Amino acid sequence: MAQIVYSVVATGGVIVFRFPGMAEGSFTFSRSADGGNTWQELYSGETYQNELGEVVTPRFVDYGDGTAAPLSQNTSYLYQITDSSGTMTSPPITPASRLAIEGDLVTSILIRTLQAGVDGLTRPSNVNLPRILHAMPLNGEPRLPIITVNMDYGPASQEFPIGVGINASMTNTDVRTVQAERKYSITVLCLTVQEREFYRDAIIGILTVAAPEIFGAIWDDTSFRFQAYSSQNVGQQNSPGFYFTQVMVELQGSFNVATINNYGLIDQIDVYNNGDEVLDIS
Numbered sequence: 001m002a003q004i005v006y007s008v009v010a011t012g013g014v015i016v017f018r019f020p021g022m023a024e025g026s027f028t029f030s031r032s033a034d035g036g037n038t039w040q041e042l043y044s045g046e047t048y049q050n051e052l053g054e055v056v057t058p059r060f061v062d063y064g065d066g067t068a069a070p071l072s073q074n075t076s077y078l079y080q081i082t083d084s085s086g087t088m089t090s091p092p093i094t095p096a097s098r099l100a101i102e103g104d105l106v107t108s109i110l111i112r113t114l115q116a117g118v119d120g121l122t123r124p125s126n127v128n129l130p131r132i133l134h135a136m137p138l139n140g141e142p143r144l145p146i147i148t149v150n151m152d153y154g155p156a157s158q159e160f161p162i163g164v165g166i167n168a169s170m171t172n173t174d175v176r177t178v179q180a181e182r183k184y185s186i187t188v189l190c191l192t193v194q195e196r197e198f199y200r201d202a203i204i205g206i207l208t209v210a211a212p213e214i215f216g217a218i219w220d221d222t223s224f225r226f227q228a229y230s231s232q233n234v235g236q237q238n239s240p241g242f243y244f245t246q247v248m249v250e251l252q253g254s255f256n257v258a259t260i261n262n263y264g265l266i267d268q269i270d271v272y273n274n275g276d277e278v279l280d281i282s
Contacts, residue, residue, distance in 0.1 A: 001021060001086045001088055002020070002021050002022040002023065002027070002083050002085070002088055003019065003020050003021050003088060004017060004019060004079055004081055004088055004089075005017065006018075006090065006093060008094075008095045008096075008097065009095075010097055011097055012070075012073045012095055012097030013064065013071045013072075013095050013097075014061065014062065014064075014070060014095065015061075015062045015071065015077075015093060015095050017060045017062065018059045019058045019060075020057050022047055022055055022057065022058055022083055023047075023084045024049070025046065026045065026046050026047075026084070027044075027046075027058070027081060027082060027084075028043065028044045028082050029041070029043040029044075029060055029079070029081050029082075030079065030080045030082075031062065031065075031077055031078070031080075032077065032078040033072075033075055035076075035078065036078050039080065040066055042060070042062065042065050047083075062079075071095045072095075073094070073095055075094065076093065076094045077092065077094075077095070078093075079093065104255065106215075107134070107151055107184075109214060109215075110149060111132055111134060111149050113206065113207075113210050113214060114132055114147065114149065114186070114206060115132045117205075117206030117210065118130065118132065118206070121202055123198070127192075127194060127199075128145055128195065130144075130190070131143075131145075131146045131147070132147045132148075132149065133146060133148050134148070134149060134150070144189050144190050144242060145189060145199065146188075147186065147188050147189075147199065147203070148185075148187045148189075149184060149186050150185050150187075151183070151184050152184065152185050152248075153183035154181050154183055155178075155181065155182050156180060156181045156182075177254050177256050178254070178255045178256075179252065179254065179255075180252070180254070181250065181252045182250070182252075182253075183248065183250050183251075184248070184249045185246055185248055186246070186247040186248075186249060187244060187247075188200060188244060188245045188247075189242050189243075189244050190243050191242060191243065192243065193243055195243070196230060196243040196244065196245050197230075197245075200228055200230060200245040200247065203247045204226055204247060207224070207226065208224075208226075211249075211251070212224060219254040222252065223250075223252040223253075224249070224251055225250040226247055226248065226249050226250070227247070227248045228246070228247045229246050230243075230245040231243075231244060231245075
């Protein structure tokens with residue numbers, strides 16, 4: 001007889017099923033949202049065989065099939081699979097989950113590393129200390145020089161272990177690691193060529209020294225590359241010209257996603273029968 005093996009996707013609202021032991025021939029798969037009083041057929045079809053003549057284990061993803069929304073995280077669902085050998089009913093399944101998002105701190109690390117390096121520079125007398133911002137001011141004319149840091153691209157995954165299932169062991173925690181690429185534009189706006197050249201070289205120097213040490217400590221298989229471009233902006237009506245340089249920085253390293261659940265975990269079940277039956281669950 002077919003078995004119902006399932007897992008609730010960590011985002012909630014979606015359940016993934018597979019049905020080992022399915023008999024050859026036709027089968028139906030149904031869902032009940034009211035404790036088994038009424039059933040909605042989700043799928044009806046035929047099994048198929050591989051080149052060895054074995055029945056391939058059917059799989060099904062219920063994302064709220066037949067409704068206008070994902071499965072409710074406040075409802076317990078029952079599922080039935082029926083084939084030529086009989087009918088199997090699942091226990092109640094509640095597709096509930098809670099997600100807590102913690103920001104990718106790479107941008108903050110990069111900004112503070114640059115700020116610390118710039119603050120510690122020995123500057124020529126004709127070079128002023130800049131402010132380092134996450135984005136350009138949108139109102140008014142900023143006081144120059146300033147340095148802005150923006151992620152232009154990424155995180156973009158480079159390698160992802162497709163097919164790896166959640167294996168939370170006995171901790172209810174699973175961490176997925178992806179190799180991701182991040183591309184930043186670090187832009188210097190200033191009023192003199194001397195400031196532009198000084199801070200272009202300073203940014204490259206600071207990151208060349210600090211990036212491998214910092215990101216090499218928290219990532220595996222880290223790479224760091226940069227490219228600089230300099231020019232000037234003149235001829236704007238009612239606005240003075242300025243010089244600028246842009247350092248494009250490419251970082252490649254880990255992007256981690258942790259899944260934490262609060263499901264009950266059983267490590268071992270021991271049953272002893274010496275006159276009295278004892279059931280030890282740990």
